[in-house]
Amino acid sequence: MSFDEASLRRAVARHGRVARIAVAEAKGSAPREAGASMLVWPGGQEGTIGGGTLEWQATERALARLAGGGAAVETIPLGPGIGQCCGGAVKLLTEVWDDDALTRLRIERGHAVRPLSQNADAPPAAFLGRLARSAVHLSAGWAAEPLARSGRPLWIWGAGHVGRALAAVMAPLPGWDISLIDIAPERFPADPPAVPVIAPEVAPAAARAPAEAAHLIVTHSHARDLEICHRLLLRDFAFAGLIGSETKRARFGARLRQMGHSDASAGRIACPIGDPALGKHPQAIALGVATSLLRLTSTSHEGSATA
Structure with missing residues (x-):
């Protein structure tokens, strides 16, 4: 510490x-x-x-x-x-x-x-x-x-129930610099547990993402989720996880291939995230995701996380 x-x-x-x-x-x-x-x-x-x-x-x-x-x-x-x-x-x-x-x-x-x-x-x-x-x-x-060293950037796309739960669970943990991203100020809680970032458009926001960042994609819109996945795959990242089901994973994989991404590239987006055994409550999802991200840091920022 x-x-x-x-x-x-x-x-x-x-x-x-x-x-x-x-x-x-x-x-x-x-x-x-x-x-x-x-x-x-x-x-x-x-x-x-x-x-x-x-x-x-x-x-x-x-x-x-x-x-x-x-x-x-x-x-x-x-x-x-x-x-x-x-x-x-x-x-x-x-x-x-x-x-x-x-x-x-x-x-x-x-x-x-x-x-x-x-x-x-x-x-x-x-x-x-x-x-x-x-x-x-x-x-x-x-x-x-x-002095505390700068942590790994963690971008949480979406300030809804799951995004807020993820930020609240991850914020007390050392080693992370967390940004909570959404389209408008009214979508953020009054006292956000992470740095709020207003990003009405995905492309310019994703272009600012550091290559070493981890991303959690939990927005209110499937179309926005897909755009974020597409933009991130045009860059580099340490980890990207998408909320959803196996069905959503298959559909997004097909759409990303249509957008020009290879099977291997589309496969870098982990979906679903969390631990299904813990249930679908936002805090339960957050706990499962936090465990995956802690494994990411335990490998000296060089390994990958399984969501």
Whole structure:
């Protein structure tokens, strides 16, 4: 896990003031590894440090800290300290972030470096010299974490029930940059779980798709679905999945061949997507698709997913 500057800035823009809780160190049996983090604001949160009593108590303390600001570092023995079955201990870093705190954030050698108090001196050279690629580094009143790397682009075509469910299931998972694409603003939820993209026409939108992107095609229109498949097959992509049945797969295959695509090319569009054993509820489809996409990332972005 690492410091996700983009998510932090989005949260501050939405809520004005948020607390970030990060696992700076984990020893023995612990719910999450060092580097895991979450954001907290009144009435909501994003991410997790493992749930249970640890997360509940840390969240309560973080909400209380929002009123005053600043940062806190605490070591918590999970067994004797809070009665969890885990036998280890964690060190938690809690920071309050707002626009002012973001101005003090520095980027040094691929790390998010920031003072833990407003009156901290410049970071010592020794501190910057010991920056590592893992977890959270605390020293001399400063904190540093490796910046989150850009994730694989995931384009979800269609902001209906299934598209929203897919975005909601995939958004908390690390390693993905998600765009939710549809034809008009009114088709998006009020608070979309992914970056909304308005694309009345398929061709120009598909032309902007990165070659390494994964695509999930779940629009309200079979004609639009077919156009997206056609445009993507004219380019390169990591994975493309189409919602539908075996009948839809056969019909689309025939139509794509009529449009000039070979059998092998048309066969790159996976259809149906998800796990039929889970049912057809939007969230059930999303869970099955998420499993397929996680297999895609588990092969270092080089393998293929089976939908």
